[in-house]
Amino acid sequence: MLKAVGLSKHYDTEPLFVDLDLIVNAGDRIGLVGPNGVGKSTLLRVLVGAEPPSAGHVTRAPGTTIGYVTQQVPDPDTSVGDFLADGLGELRPLADDLRDLERRLADGDTGALEAYGQAQERWAALDGWRAQARLAEVRQRLDVDHLDDATALHRVSGGEQARLTLARALLHDPDLLVLDEPTNHLDAEGIAWLGEWLAGFPGGVLVASHDRAFLDRTVGRIVELDGIHDEPQTYTGGFTDYRAEKIRRWQRLLTDYEAQQKDLRRWLADIDRTKAQARGVEESVRSGLGSDQVRRYAKKVAKKAKARERRLRRQLDSVRWLAQPRTRPRLSLAFGPDAPADVEVLRARDLTVTAGGRTLLAGVDLSVRGGDRILLSGANGAGKTTLLRVLAGQVAADGGTVDAATGVALLPQTHDDLRTDVTVLDHFRSRVPVYADDAERLLEGYLFGPDQWDARLRTLSDGELRRLLLAIMVNSPARMLLLDEPTNFLDFDSLEVVEAALRQFRGTVVLVSHDTWFADAVGVGRRWRLTDGRLTERTV
Incomplete structure (x- = not known):
C-alpha cells in the first residue's frame, strides 16, 4: 500500500530521521513511538504527502486511499456536519443531489426522473444506506452524536475536535489509516471500541501513540525514532515486546562499548610503551653507547610503534566504533513535604x-x-x-x-x-x-x-x-x-x-x-x- 525508500528529513541541517525504509501492506499494524519532539508527526506528514522529505521518496499502490488523523483540526471554522460529511467522500454531494432531485419530483418536474434513477443507482453502488448507518454508529461510539451539525469546530472542546477528526477518517473507509495519537481524549469505552474496529479493519494501520496498553492490543511491529540514532529502530511485537528488546539492545550496546574502550586503552598503552622504548634506544645511540646492532634494533622498534599506531588508526577509521550509550535525561519530580495520611x-x-x-x-x-x-x-x-x-x-x-x-x-x-x-x-x-x-x-x-x-x-x-x-x-x-x-x-x-x-x-x-x-x-x-x-x- 505504501513504500518509503531512503526517507530523510532535516530542519536547519539537523536530522530528524535518515535513510528510513518502510513498507506498509494490507493487514499490517505498525506503531510509531519515540520521545516528544523527535519527528514522529513530521514523519507521518511526509508519508501522507502533506510535507516533502529532504531526501528519498514515498510511493503508494495505485488507487490506495489514506485516512489521516492529525492532532489538530484543519479548519476550525468548518461546521461539525460539514466536517463529518467530508468523510463520506462522493456520498456527500450525491446525497445533496438526491435531495434536490426529490424536491423537483415533488414539484411535478418529470424531467428529473431519469437523473434521479441514475443517482439512486450510484447511491446503491456506493452502499449509501450502510454509510449513513456507519455515520450514526461512529458518532455514537466516539461520543460526538450530541454535537449539533451547525456548530463550528472552534466552538467545541479540544477533546471533541480530536474525536471528530477520528470519526471523519473512519467514515472515509480508507485502505490505509495513519493515526497520530488517536486515543488522546477518548474514554475507556471509546478506546476499546477503536481497538475492536481496527482488529476487523482489512487495510494497513500506522499509528503514533504513547498509549502502551493500546499498542499491546493493536500493533505487531514498532518503529522507534529515539532521538539518539539518526536511523529509525525497528522492533517486532507490541509495547511489552518492544520494551524488553530495547533493554536487551542497550545492554548489548553497553557491553560492546565497554569492551571496545578496554581494547582501545590497551592499544594506546602498547603504542605508548613501544614509542617510549624506541625513544630510549635512539637516545642511547645518539650518546654513542649503542652499536650498529642496537641502532638497527632501535629502527625496528620505532617502525613497530608506527605500524601499531597506523593499525589502530585504520581500525578506528574503518570500524564504526560504538558511541558511549546515552539515554535522554529523565523527568524528575520534586514533591514537597508529605501530606498527613488518613486525615x-x-x-x-x-x-x-x-x-x-x-x-x-x-x-x-x-x-x-x-x-x-x-x-x-x-x-x-x-x-x-x-x-x-x-x-x-x-x-x-x-x-x-x-x-x-x-x-x-x-x-x-x-x-x-x-x-x-x-x-x-x-x-x-x-x-x-x-x-x-x-x-x-x-x-x-x-x-x-x-x-x-x-x-x-x-x-x-x-x-x-x-x-x-x-x-x-x-x-x-x-x-x-x-x-x-x-x-x-x-x-x-x-x-x-x-x-x-x-x-x-x-x-x-x-x-x-x-x-x-x-x-x-x-x-x-x-x-x-x-x-x-x-x-x-x-x-x-
Whole structure:
C-alpha cells in the first residue's frame, strides 16, 4: 500500500530521521513511538504527502486511499456536519443531489426522473444506506452524536475536535489509516471500541501513540525514532515486546562499548610503551653507547610503534566504533513535604452543576483522605473535568460546598491558552517564585535544556507544554494533585518517571485517565465513576 525508500528529513541541517525504509501492506499494524519532539508527526506528514522529505521518496499502490488523523483540526471554522460529511467522500454531494432531485419530483418536474434513477443507482453502488448507518454508529461510539451539525469546530472542546477528526477518517473507509495519537481524549469505552474496529479493519494501520496498553492490543511491529540514532529502530511485537528488546539492545550496546574502550586503552598503552622504548634506544645511540646492532634494533622498534599506531588508526577509521550509550535525561519530580495520611483533606457536600441545559453534577457528596489515589472515570461529557475544576475552586458550583484542608493544584486536559510568545523560563518563574539559576536547574530535570529556556510557548509541542505544566505543578506547595488526563502527549520515558514519582508521593492524587497502565502503575486504591450526574465508588 505504501513504500518509503531512503526517507530523510532535516530542519536547519539537523536530522530528524535518515535513510528510513518502510513498507506498509494490507493487514499490517505498525506503531510509531519515540520521545516528544523527535519527528514522529513530521514523519507521518511526509508519508501522507502533506510535507516533502529532504531526501528519498514515498510511493503508494495505485488507487490506495489514506485516512489521516492529525492532532489538530484543519479548519476550525468548518461546521461539525460539514466536517463529518467530508468523510463520506462522493456520498456527500450525491446525497445533496438526491435531495434536490426529490424536491423537483415533488414539484411535478418529470424531467428529473431519469437523473434521479441514475443517482439512486450510484447511491446503491456506493452502499449509501450502510454509510449513513456507519455515520450514526461512529458518532455514537466516539461520543460526538450530541454535537449539533451547525456548530463550528472552534466552538467545541479540544477533546471533541480530536474525536471528530477520528470519526471523519473512519467514515472515509480508507485502505490505509495513519493515526497520530488517536486515543488522546477518548474514554475507556471509546478506546476499546477503536481497538475492536481496527482488529476487523482489512487495510494497513500506522499509528503514533504513547498509549502502551493500546499498542499491546493493536500493533505487531514498532518503529522507534529515539532521538539518539539518526536511523529509525525497528522492533517486532507490541509495547511489552518492544520494551524488553530495547533493554536487551542497550545492554548489548553497553557491553560492546565497554569492551571496545578496554581494547582501545590497551592499544594506546602498547603504542605508548613501544614509542617510549624506541625513544630510549635512539637516545642511547645518539650518546654513542649503542652499536650498529642496537641502532638497527632501535629502527625496528620505532617502525613497530608506527605500524601499531597506523593499525589502530585504520581500525578506528574503518570500524564504526560504538558511541558511549546515552539515554535522554529523565523527568524528575520534586514533591514537597508529605501530606498527613488518613486525615480528611477535602470534603464536598451536595455539589450541583448544570451547563447548557444538562445536569453534570447532581447532589454529589465525596470525601478525600491524605494519601488517597483515586481514579475518576466516566463517559466523555459526563462531567469529570467539571468536577475536578469545582474541587480546585476554578468553577463555582450551582449548589453545595467544597472544603479543602490543603493546597490543591489542577493539571488541565488542554492548554491551548498557553500558546503565547512568553518564554519557557519566564513562564516557569511567573508561576514558581525561584531565582533564575534554580529555575534553570529545575527545568533541566523536566527535559528543558538551555536551548529551550528562551523558546516561546507557542513553538512547543503538546508534550513539551504538558511537561512544563507538570514542572510548575509539582514545584508548588499544593499537596493534592488533580490530574486531568495526565498521560496525554507524554513519551514513554516521561511516563515511567511520573509513575515512579507518584508511587513515592505521599500526598493525595485524584486523576482522570483512560490509561489503565498508568492507573495501575501509580497504585490507584479508590475508583469513582460519574454517571448521569451521580458519583459512585468502589474500592480496589
